[in-house]
Amino acid sequence: xxxxxxxEIERLMALLSKxxxxxxxxxxxxxxxxxxxxxxxxxxLTSAMQDAADRVxxxxxxxxxxxxxxCATCADPARDRTMICVVEEDSALxxxxxxxxxxxxxxxxxxxxSALDGVRPEDLRLTGLMQRVLDGEVEELIMALPATVEGxxxxxxxxxxxxxxxQGVQVTYLARGVPVGxxxxxxxxxxxxxxxxxxx
Amino acid sequence: xxxxxxxEIERLMALLSKxxxxxxxxxxxxxxxxxxxxxxxxxxLTSAMQDAADRVxxxxxxxxxxxxxxCATCADPARDRTMICVVEEDSALxxxxxxxxxxxxxxxxxxxxSALDGVRPEDLRLTGLMQRVLDGEVEELIMALPATVEGxxxxxxxxxxxxxxxQGVQVTYLARGVPVGxxxxxxxxxxxxxxxxxxx
Numbered sequence: 001x002x003x004x005x006x007x008e009i010e011r012l013m014a015l016l017s018k019x020x021x022x023x024x025x026x027x028x029x030x031x032x033x034x035x036x037x038x039x040x041x042x043x044x045l046t047s048a049m050q051d052a053a054d055r056v057x058x059x060x061x062x063x064x065x066x067x068x069x070x071c072a073t074c075a076d077p078a079r080d081r082t083m084i085c086v087v088e089e090d091s092a093l094x095x096x097x098x099x100x101x102x103x104x105x106x107x108x109x110x111x112x113x114s115a116l117d118g119v120r121p122e123d124l125r126l127t128g129l130m131q132r133v134l135d136g137e138v139e140e141l142i143m144a145l146p147a148t149v150e151g152x153x154x155x156x157x158x159x160x161x162x163x164x165x166x167q168g169v170q171v172t173y174l175a176r177g178v179p180v181g182x183x184x185x186x187x188x189x190x191x192x193x194x195x196x197x198x199x200x
Numbered sequence: 201x202x203x204x205x206x207x208e209i210e211r212l213m214a215l216l217s218k219x220x221x222x223x224x225x226x227x228x229x230x231x232x233x234x235x236x237x238x239x240x241x242x243x244x245l246t247s248a249m250q251d252a253a254d255r256v257x258x259x260x261x262x263x264x265x266x267x268x269x270x271c272a273t274c275a276d277p278a279r280d281r282t283m284i285c286v287v288e289e290d291s292a293l294x295x296x297x298x299x300x301x302x303x304x305x306x307x308x309x310x311x312x313x314s315a316l317d318g319v320r321p322e323d324l325r326l327t328g329l330m331q332r333v334l335d336g337e338v339e340e341l342i343m344a345l346p347a348t349v350e351g352x353x354x355x356x357x358x359x360x361x362x363x364x365x366x367q368g369v370q371v372t373y374l375a376r377g378v379p380v381g382x383x384x385x386x387x388x389x390x391x392x393x394x395x396x397x398x399x400x
Contacts, residue, residue, distance in 0.1 A: 005294055006267045008251050015245040020233050021226040030219045032291050034249065035256055035265050045215040046249040049234065051208050053242050056235055065235050067206045091232050094205055 009035070061132070063108035063125045065090050073097075073105055080104040082139040084132060086158065088112055088151070092144060102142075107132065112150040113157055121157065129158070133166050140170045147176060209235070261332070263308035263325045265290050273297075273305055280304040282339040284332060286358065288312055288351070292344060302342075307332065312350040313357055321357065329358070333366050340370045347376060 005013075009031060017027035034042040058064065059071035066072060073079055083104030087093050093106050109124045132138060141162060145151035159171040177195035178184070184192060205213075209231060217227035234242040258264065259271035266272065273279055283304030287293050293306050309324045332338060341362060345351035359371040377395035378384070384392060 005265065005290065005297075006256075006272065008248070008255055008267050009265065012245075012248045012252050015241070015248050018241055018245075019230045021229060022221060026221040028291060028294065029221060031252075032265075032289065033220050035252060035290075038253065041215065041218055042249060042253050045212075045218075046246060046253055048208070048212045048215050049242060049246040049249070052212050052231075052235060053238065053246055055208055056206075065205065065209065065232075067208050072206060089232065090205065090235075091228055094228065097205075 061128070062106045063110060063128065064093055064106060078103075081137045083142060084129070084138055084140075085142045085144050086129065086155075087144050088146060088154075096144060104140075104142075109145075109154065112145065112148075113154045114150045124154075126158070126161075130161060130165060133162055133169055138166075138169055140172060143171065143173045261328070262306045263310060263328065264293055264306060278303075281337045283342060284329070284338055284340075285342045285344050286329065286355075287344050288346060288354075296344060304340075304342075309345075309354065312345065312348075313354045314350045324354075326358070326361075330361060330365060333362055333369055338366075338369055340372060343371065343373045 013027045013031045016022055016030050017024050022030060055067045056065055057069055059066050059069055059074055061070050061074040064071045064073065080103050084107050085096060085102055085104060086107050086109065087096065088109055088111065090108055093108060096102050107129045111119050111124050113119055113121065143155040145155045155173065162169050162171055177198060178187060178191065213227050213231045216222055216230050217224050222230060255267045256265055257269055259266050259269055259274055261270050261274040264271045264273065280303050284307050285296060285302055285304060286307045286309060288309055288311065290308055293308060296302050307329045311319050311324050313319055313321065343355040343358065345355045355373065362369050362371055377398060378387060378391065
């Protein structure tokens with residue numbers, strides 16, 4: 001990216017282009033926007049990132065990114081301690097929280113089992129999850145994992161291990177079917193077949 | 201964006217979503233990538249932004265963003281002082297420098313005349329440009345402005361003013377025509393008509 005903008009701006013563009021969703025061209029646009037909106041954007045974003053770097057850590061119970069440990073959800077006495085919602089990443093946890101339908105606690109695996117990418121059970125936050133199941137408070141484990149091969153493999157692996165150590169714990173899965181507002185014509189065949197089989 | 205991620209992470213996501221090309225969803229993905237890649241991404245990007253905030257300024261001659269004043273291009277004795285390439289923004293300057301075909305100097309207007317957006321001549325970096333023209337070294341002014349109504353209005357306005365103060369200065373425009381690799385079938389009619397009229 002030899003642009004004649006000087007090494008500082010080049011470095012800023014190169015690092016911005018590593019963000020997901022930004023390529024070299026949009027990283028240049030983002031760098032320009034930052035430099036042109038110094039007071040409104042560059043300085044506040046720099047300080048927000050410095051704050052995040054200084055203060056954000058992982059909750060030792062559920063693994064969620066948080067500025068406190070335990071995180072706000074784990075520390076909240078109003079949240080139902082009998083239910084754990086198992087998610088792949090913080091982004092899924094944030095999505096569940098935006099919906100606001102779930103009042104239990106979470107467990108962030110930090111990935112999914114994948115033979116292809118060489119992700120094994122010991123690479124995920126599984127020991128902590130099994131410990132939480134063994135502690136005896138948990139009655140239901142909700143698998144909010146992606147509807148992909150890796151997501152389903154991981155869900156089945158966890159369900160198997162839970163069955164071995166705690167028969168009383170129920171393992172449930174998010175329902176599959178037609179998304180709200182979904183047109184049948186635009187849906188893949190697998191989803192339609194699943195929605196038909198699971199009709200109520 | 202109530203996600204339960206805590207105010208620091210919410211603020212980071214809100215500021216990231218103000219970058220061009222990032223909406224709320226991609227800002228969440230970017231925030232998550234930053235927080236998960238603390239050492240490789242969050243810390244280097246924070247320091248690059250801090251560097252940029254501390255050191256990047258505008259060249260007092262051409263208006264380009266730079267860490268030195270005058271900028272590297274204006275200070276370079278090897279660059280042709282008889283040609284000035286007039287661009288809207290630094291991004292256009294960077295694009296010209298990537299191409300490497302131009303060995304003169306630049307002038308960054310910082311915008312385009314626009315009745316709709318209320319951008320008047322005094323809002324652009326025009327006084328400095330006229331001063332450079334009056335200084336007598338300049339022989340050619342190359343209008344590398346967008347092929348839009350605003351771009352062309354601005355180019356004509358500048359050409360008019362230059363004609364009034366310095367008859368000897370030639371004003372040229374980037375050629376219009378079929379882009380390299382362009383299929384006629386995909387081009388708009390205006391471009392094809394232009395390319396036909398300007399055939400050589």
